[in-house]
Amino acid sequence: MTFSQLSAKKVSWSIGDTRIVDNISHAFRAGAVTGLLGPNGSGKSSLVRLLSGLNSPASGLVELDGRSIGSLGSRQRARTMAVMDQHHGTSQPTSVRQAVALGRIPHRSLLGGEHVVDRQIVGSVLSALDLTDFADRDLDTLSGGERQRVHIARALVQQPRVLLVDEPTNHLDIKAQFDILAILRQVATQAGSDNFSGTEAPTVVVALHDLNLAARYCDQLILLCEGRVVAAGKVQEVLTPANIRKVYGVDAAVMSHPVTGEFMVALAPLTHSAQTDQAHPVSQQRAATRGSEAAHSASVPAR
Amino acid sequence: MTAVKQVDSSAHYVPPVDHLVRGGFAWRRVLVTSGVLCALVVTVVFTVMIGPAQLSAGEVWASILHHLGLGGFAGGVEISALRDAMVWELRLPRVLTAGAVGAGLALCGVIMQSLTRNPLADPYLLGLSSGASLGAVIVLLFAVGVALPIAAFSGALLALVGSLTLARSMGAVTPVRTILAGLAISQVCSAGVSFIIFWSASGDSYRQVLAWLMGSLGGASWSTVAIAGGALVVIGVPLMVSGNILDAFTFGEASAHSLGIRVEAWRWGLLIAVAVLTGSLVSVSGAIGFVGIIIPHAVRLLVGTGHRLLLPLSAACGAVFLMWCDTLARTIFDPREIPVGVITAAVGAPLFAFVLYRTKAGEA
Numbered sequence: 001m002t003f004s005q006l007s008a009k010k011v012s013w014s015i016g017d018t019r020i021v022d023n024i025s026h027a028f029r030a031g032a033v034t035g036l037l038g039p040n041g042s043g044k045s046s047l048v049r050l051l052s053g054l055n056s057p058a059s060g061l062v063e064l065d066g067r068s069i070g071s072l073g074s075r076q077r078a079r080t081m082a083v084m085d086q087h088h089g090t091s092q093p094t095s096v097r098q099a100v101a102l103g104r105i106p107h108r109s110l111l112g113g114e115h116v117v118d119r120q121i122v123g124s125v126l127s128a129l130d131l132t133d134f135a136d137r138d139l140d141t142l143s144g145g146e147r148q149r150v151h152i153a154r155a156l157v158q159q160p161r162v163l164l165v166d167e168p169t170n171h172l173d174i175k176a177q178f179d180i181l182a183i184l185r186q187v188a189t190q191a192g193s194d195n196f197s198g199t200e201a202p203t204v205v206v207a208l209h210d211l212n213l214a215a216r217y218c219d220q221l222i223l224l225c226e227g228r229v230v231a232a233g234k235v236q237e238v239l240t241p242a243n244i245r246k247v248y249g250v251d252a253a254v255m256s257h258p259v260t261g262e263f264m265v266a267l268a269p270l271t272h273s274a275q276t277d278q279a280h281p282v283s284q285q286r287a288a289t290r291g292s293e294a295a296h297s298a299s300v301p302a303r
Numbered sequence: 304m305t306a307v308k309q310v311d312s313s314a315h316y317v318p319p320v321d322h323l324v325r326g327g328f329a330w331r332r333v334l335v336t337s338g339v340l341c342a343l344v345v346t347v348v349f350t351v352m353i354g355p356a357q358l359s360a361g362e363v364w365a366s367i368l369h370h371l372g373l374g375g376f377a378g379g380v381e382i383s384a385l386r387d388a389m390v391w392e393l394r395l396p397r398v399l400t401a402g403a404v405g406a407g408l409a410l411c412g413v414i415m416q417s418l419t420r421n422p423l424a425d426p427y428l429l430g431l432s433s434g435a436s437l438g439a440v441i442v443l444l445f446a447v448g449v450a451l452p453i454a455a456f457s458g459a460l461l462a463l464v465g466s467l468t469l470a471r472s473m474g475a476v477t478p479v480r481t482i483l484a485g486l487a488i489s490q491v492c493s494a495g496v497s498f499i500i501f502w503s504a505s506g507d508s509y510r511q512v513l514a515w516l517m518g519s520l521g522g523a524s525w526s527t528v529a530i531a532g533g534a535l536v537v538i539g540v541p542l543m544v545s546g547n548i549l550d551a552f553t554f555g556e557a558s559a560h561s562l563g564i565r566v567e568a569w570r571w572g573l574l575i576a577v578a579v580l581t582g583s584l585v586s587v588s589g590a591i592g593f594v595g596i597i598i599p600h601a602v603r604l605l606v607g608t609g610h611r612l613l614l615p616l617s618a619a620c621g622a623v624f625l626m627w628c629d630t631l632a633r634t635i636f637d638p639r640e641i642p643v644g645v646i647t648a649a650v651g652a653p654l655f656a657f658v659l660y661r662t663k664a665g666e667a
């Protein structure tokens with residue numbers, strides 16, 4: 001297996017006195033899709049912002065190609081890594097082609113204009129993501145799924161080796177969710193193609209909510225809770241009923257899909273007996289956190 | 304969509320030729336650009352020939368060519384010293400000041416709208432115009448021994464510093480906080496202006512103050528050309544190269560960062576450059592409204608939202624627009640002159656409505 005260009009080393013980040021990201025270390029795998037899972041507020045977006053260099057860690061280090069991301073020039077960073085954040089609206093009427101072409105900005109000088117090569121790359125990514133027919137439409141006229149494809153296309157024309165994506169499937173219908181993640185998978189597994197610089201396999205990191213989407217499309221998972229890594233590794237190792245119950249406070253059963261035979265998770269609210277058997281584990285943890293920081297971190301398996 | 308095509312298979316995809324040339328729009332841009340440049344030349348040539356004083360076109364150009372040391376091309380037209388001064392000391396500097404102010408305001412409007420991602424943003428957003436007005440009113444009414452432009456420029460800069468300080472005191476300086484702080488400072492300065500006028504203005508001085516508040520080019524001279532034109536060349540021209548940067552801000556600051564832009568440095572650098580340029584323009588003309596809002600929208604309708612073309616074309620259109628508006632202001636109620644701000648509002652408001660209508664139609 002190949003470890004990629006991107007790694008987090010004991011990264012922490014706080015707002016005021018609140019730890020939002022707590023001592024996270026992970027070497028992201030190249031040629032693979034790594035899913036970031038965790039409930040709302042668990043720190044997925046914050047981690048993505050740290051990995052992208054948008055925020056600087058309070059302690060620890062994010063490394064890209066063996067260098068601290070803060071020490072890389074902005075343009076150099078943007079040629080290596082593309083980020084698709086959670087929110088992106090614009091007040092200006094913007095065509096699909098224009099929105100996608102923005103991804104070429106890191107590849108030109110301050111005054112440089114669009115070259116034939118830029119247009120070729122934009123054209124080929126548009127066609128790869130089935131957007132050619134929409135190229136001259138205004139972004140506002142697209143469906144949610146089409147619009148997300150546009151934002152992915154913008155990240156792809158940056159020709160990055162590392163792609164960070166924050167909750168790309170929000171508000172999309174089921175088919176569109178599958179489509180988006182299928183695209184991200186293809187990106188991760190297309191080492192050495194023309195759409196990417198260098199011959200190394202790209203690294204894709206995606207924050208997700210849906211456990212079954214994660215199970216189906218990710219190679220590696222990181223499960224976050226209150227800014228800490230609860231579990232990380234292969235899908236089956238991370239998505240255990242115990243982990244899911246601990247982090248999300250719901251009952252889970254893992255099984256094979258009746259038709260495809262793939263690994264899947266079935267979820268249900270905690271049953272009454274389960275609740276009395278064992279108090280809600282997350283609130284237990286919260287109490288522990290307040291009581292003693294050390295006691296809590298001891299209870300989380302170190303990775 | 305049918306199925307996600309294999310990204311792999313398209314790696315060697317060669318786009319069809321029409322993607323590369325993109326016929327319609329490219330031609331349109333060339334046409335619009337040449338049209339605007341022609342309009343700029345035509346406007347300068349014609350607006351200097353129009354005015355309350357009955358000067359023939361031959362006289363006007365003889366005077367100008369003579370002063371430019373090109374008297375040989377003037378065709379032997381003789382002109383009296385008085386009439387020569389009317390052209391060289393009044394009309395030409397006024398047309399040039401109008402052009403520089405219009406170009407600068409439109410340019411600043413584009414940048415403010417783009418940075419704040421607010422289509423209603425204008426160059427005066429950070430309390431600049433109210434601050435300048437306060438400075439100007441103090442000088443006009445209290446006979447303080449300071450030149451009007453200096454007082455107005457100082458007022459604008461003090462308002463800028465006040466807005467930024469206020470924004471900072473609220474915590475992290477975000478664009479929204481900056482705008483709100485600007486609004487607060489703007490209100491305070493306006494209250495000051497109203498109070499001073501109410502307290503001490505009368506008759507003629509009132510009219511003079513009002514003219515300044517509405518924006519007027521009546522005081523144009525070669526020194527206003529130097530101030531407005533100088534600011535335009537020193538600050539405005541370098542700002543025109545920020546096209547790629549402003550494009551990168553299309554989807555907000557996080558996405559600009561992802562595109563390799565140093566967001567903080569560019570945001571503050573552009574904001575302060577815009578403020579200083581606007582302050583210089585306001586100091587010679589007062590706060591002329593509408594140019595900074597309307598021109599960027601109109602030009603976007605013509606050539607789209609890409610800033611590399613939008614910036615210089617907006618500047619050119621702003622110049623053309625204000626030169627014609629000021630020509631109207633000088634002549635329409637001859638022999639009386641009205642503040643050009645009245646004309647830009649009268650012409651600008653319907654134009655704005657039209658642009659809104661077209662923009663909406665385009666979106667539908």
Ligand SMILES: Nc1ncnc2c1ncn2[C@@H]1O[C@H](COP(=O)(O)OP(=O)(O)O)[C@@H](O)[C@H]1O
Nearest residue numbers: 015020038039040041042043044045046047207
């Ligand atoms: N800029 C911020 N200011 C205050 N709190 C923040 C900020 N960014 C994140 N947080 C807090 O950090 C926690 C983690 O947020 P986030 O990373 O967005 O979680 P997720 O993406 O997993 O839902 C939340 O409790 C959120 O309220």
Ligand SMILES: [Mg+2]
Nearest residue numbers: 044045086167
């Ligand atoms: Mg989030």
